[in-house]
Amino acid sequence: MAKVTLRHKPIGKGRKSLYLDIYPPIQSETTGKLLRKFYLKLYIYNRPKSEFEKLHNKKTASLAQHIRAQRQIDLDNADYGFLIKTKLNADFVEFFQKEADKRPGSMHWSMAVTYFKKFVGKVFLFKHLNETLCEAYKNYLLSSPALGRSKRKIQKNTASTYFSRFKSVLKKAYRNRYISADLGNAIYNIKINDTHRPYLFRDELQKMANSECSSPLVKKAGLFSALTGLRFCDIENLKWGDIQGTSGNYYILYKQNKTGKAEYYPISDDTLSLLNPHGEYDAKIFEGLTYSDVIKFLPEWLKNAGIKKHFTFHGFRHTFATLQLTSGTHIYTVSKLLGHKDVKTTEVYLRIVDELTKVASEKIKLDLNSKNSLN
CATH class of the missing domain: 1.10.150 (DNA polymerase; domain 1)
Structure with missing residues (x-):
């Protein structure tokens, strides 16, 4: 807790300048420097002789003490002290x-x-x-x-x-x-509606991999997102130096654009082979990638793959989550791979998995209406 002390400093002509000494110092919002002394532009006489000088000293000292007390209250209440007007x-x-x-x-x-x-x-x-x-x-x-x-x-x-x-x-x-x-x-946030999260089935993703895209960079980025679950903004900024490790034990060290949190992300040799040839340490892996190109070339790529559904680049991330869960990967593992702070965020994908499970359960059918089926 900062303490405010009233002090004085000789300024000549038999007078003292009054100032407040704050310790520990507080930071100036305008300069960023730590400030300790705040001059009040008030003075008192060293040795008051006349009644005027004595009265002046008394009133000035009282005013200075009042200012000191108020500043102390401001700091004690975290009411921003001297910088409140500047900040507001x-x-x-x-x-x-x-x-x-x-x-x-x-x-x-x-x-x-x-x-x-x-x-x-x-x-x-x-x-x-x-x-x-x-x-x-x-x-x-x-x-x-x-x-x-x-x-x-x-x-x-x-x-x-x-x-x-x-x-x-x-x-x-x-x-x-x-x-x-x-x-x-x-204030409360705007409550969101449940929405359909577009994703690709495994065979659809394979069709995308086998189909032509007028922008090889968009295709590479899309497949990489589907294999890692990374967002476009993270893929866009990924550098070769972010990939570390050796064969069989490669991983990405990067900072999530959305959360600012540092992440450790293991990737397979097959996923890494998608990115070849390797570039310079500080170079971006997807140099030149823009979202406007995604908007331009993704619909054509989907058409070439024979896929007729509303699908955006973020759908590759949904695809990763869905395929991982349907393959039996534990939800906590998927949550960590997606970089979610709370597993509840990941649980929305369980509804998709439940839907797929229901569809799968209906694929095996028997004709139980025949005369001999139950005999």
Whole structure:
């Protein structure tokens, strides 16, 4: 706990300048430096002679003690001390943008910032954040037309994703003492609807592997995702130096783009052979890969494979999870491979497995209506 002490320093002409000494020092938000001394722009006389000087000293000392006590209360209550005005007048939109910039390639973060700017404008100060504003933004996401699609609203699950990013930034703002209320935990997220997770059956994935794609890079990335469960944003940033180990014991060391968490991921020799030839240590494995290319070439690739279903690149990750579970891999292992924080996130795939099990149970049929079937 920081302690605030009132001190003085000689400034000439028989006077002393009053300042507050804070220990341990607090960090300046503007410069990042640790600050210990805060001058009050007040002074007292060393040896007051006249009644005026004595009265001046008495009033000034009383004021300085009052300021010291208030600053101590501010710090004790974690009420941000001297920097509160600076932080409250800082731009939340800029803060939001910086958080998004830490996740390059994440469309969800990028769009979350874009929609918030559309809602409040290019500048929005921290001091204007409150629960009413947050609820209004939630309603905006649920009713606003999707960008580029004036006749269609943002899908509810997509709105939930954008709002969860917003809540995440609010929580960080509270931890960093930009706001005094924990708005990120005070407001509820948008409840998502259960959705169908598109995936490929094993034979369909084999057809994809055997079919032509006008972009070999998109094909390689898609198959790699289906074999590892990695997201597009993680594949996009993967470097050759992230792959380590020896034959039979290769693994990837990387940081998840979505969570920022460091991950250890084992890969088979067959999966690694998909990436050959090997490149330089700092070079990206999928150099030049863009999501616009995925949007352009994936439909054609699916058509060439004879697959008629709505399927996006993220479906390769769903395919990995589904095939692992149907092959008997334990759900906790699959959860770890997918990088999920909670196994409950992985449990959504169990419903798919249950559906497949039901379909399989209906494949063996007997004609029990014949006269001799039960004799």
